[in-house]
Amino acid sequence: MTSVSAHESIGDVLVGRRIVVTRPRHQQAELTEVLTSVGAEVVSMPLIDIVEVPSGISTLRTQLADAENIAWVVVSSPNGARVVAALHEEGCAMPAVAAIGEATADAIGHAVDFVSRRANAASLVEEFPTGDGNVVVVQGERADSTLVDGLVRKGWTVVRCDVYRTIDTEPTDDELARARGADAVVFASGSAAKNWARLVGRTFDGVIVVIGPVTRAVAEEAGLVVGTMADEASIAGIVGALASTFSP
Numbered sequence: 475m476t477s478v479s480a481h482e483s484i485g486d487v488l489v490g491r492r493i494v495v496t497r498p499r500h501q502q503a504e505l506t507e508v509l510t511s512v513g514a515e516v517v518s519m520p521l522i523d524i525v526e527v528p529s530g531i532s533t534l535r536t537q538l539a540d541a542e543n544i545a546w547v548v549v550s551s552p553n554g555a556r557v558v559a560a561l562h563e564e565g566c567a568m569p570a571v572a573a574i575g576e577a578t579a580d581a582i583g584h585a586v587d588f589v590s591r592r593a594n595a596a597s598l599v600e601e602f603p604t605g606d607g608n609v610v611v612v613q614g615e616r617a618d619s620t621l622v623d624g625l626v627r628k629g630w631t632v633v634r635c636d637v638y639r640t641i642d643t644e645p646t647d648d649e650l651a652r653a654r655g656a657d658a659v660v661f662a663s664g665s666a667a668k669n670w671a672r673l674v675g676r677t678f679d680g681v682i683v684v685i686g687p688v689t690r691a692v693a694e695e696a697g698l699v700v701g702t703m704a705d706e707a708s709i710a711g712i713v714g715a716l717a718s719t720f721s722p
Contacts, residue, residue, distance in 0.1 A: 487720045488713075489513030492652070492680075494659040496521040496666040501552075505660070505709050512713070517656055519649045521666040521673075522640050524553050527615060531557055534635040537610045541567035545607030545630070546588075548572045550595060550621055554612040555581035557637040574598045574621075575707055593707035594688050599624030606630065615639045616665060642669045656680050658701075658719065660712055664692025671696040681719050685712060 493509055494517045495502050506516045537544065538561060547569055549555050555578045562568055562584045571586050573579035575593025579586040590598035599621060609630040611622055615638070625632050640663070645653070653659065654674060658681040661667040667682075667689060681701035684690045690700050702719050704711030 485717075486513060487717050487722075490515065491658065491716075491720060492517060492656040493716065494519050494653045494656045496660060496670065497662050498522055498524050500524075501662075505712060508709060508713055509716075514716075517649065517652045519645050519653050520643050521645070521669040522663060523643050524614075525639050525641060526557065527636055527639050530615075530635050530637040531561075533633075534558075534610065534612060534637055535561060535564075535566060537633060537635065538566040538568070541569045543608055544569040544610055545605060546570050546572050546609045548574075548598070548602075548609055548611045548621065548625070549578055549582060550574050550611065550613045550617060552578050552581040553614060553638045554578070555583075558612055559583035572598065572602065577708065592686075594686060595621035595624065599628070602628060604628045604630075608633070610635060612637055640665045642672070645673065650674065654678070658683055658716060660716070661685065661689050661693060662712070664689050667693035667698060668696045671698055681716075683712060683715050683719065 492515045495505055496519055499520045502518055506518060509516050549558055559582055568584055571582060571584060572588035573582060573586050574590050574595060576589060579589045590601050606629045609625055609632045611632055611634045613634060613636055615636045622632050622634050650673060660683045662685040676697040682698055684693055684700055684703050686707045690703050693700050702715045704715045
C-alpha cells in the first residue's frame, strides 16, 4: 500500500534520481522500499549505528521495579522505544507512557497515554502537563538536556536513563564515491549529518534533505547547506520533501 500511495502522490519526479539513505541499517527498509518503488536509485550508506547501553537499561529496569512510584515513563525515540518494549515483554510493570511523536509511540508495543503532536523534545515539553511526581526519561547518550530540563521546569522529578549509544560508521570508498555523486542525501538525525560532514565535507552538489528542525540545526552547525526539510517527521514527509525538490 505504501508504494501505491507514493506512486499516486508524486508521480515520476524521483525516477532515476540517486538518493543516499543514511539511517542505521536496521531502520532503512521502509524508506528504501518506498524510494525504490517510485523509481529512485537508493544508495544505502548508514552513517550511524545504534548499540545498547547495558548500564542504562539496568537503571531503567530498576526504576520500573518501583513502577507504582513513577508517574510517567517518557520515551524520546524509536530506539529507546524498542528497549522499553523489550522490558515490557520481560514482564516489567509500566506506569503511564509518553512518547515523542507517532513513530516512537508505534515502536513501544504498549499502550501509550500521551504522544506529542510534533516529533521533538521541545514540543513534548510544551504539551506535557505540570506535576510533582517522578518521571523516567528514556533517551540516548547523545541526546541533549532539552527534555529533562523542560520537565524539571514543569515541576517533575526526573531520572534520565541513557539506554542506547549512537556511534559513527565508516563507509567504504565505493559507497562514499557513489554518495558524492548523488542527487540528494537524507538525514534523519543530527549524528548522521555530522558524520557526513566529517567524511564527505561541507560541499555537496546534490540536495540535503532533513527530517526535522533539530536535525536541520545540527546539520547547519556542521557547515552543511540544507536544501529542504520534511513537513512531518515521517517516511511520507521525507518522500514528500524529495518530490517537492525535484518537481518541475
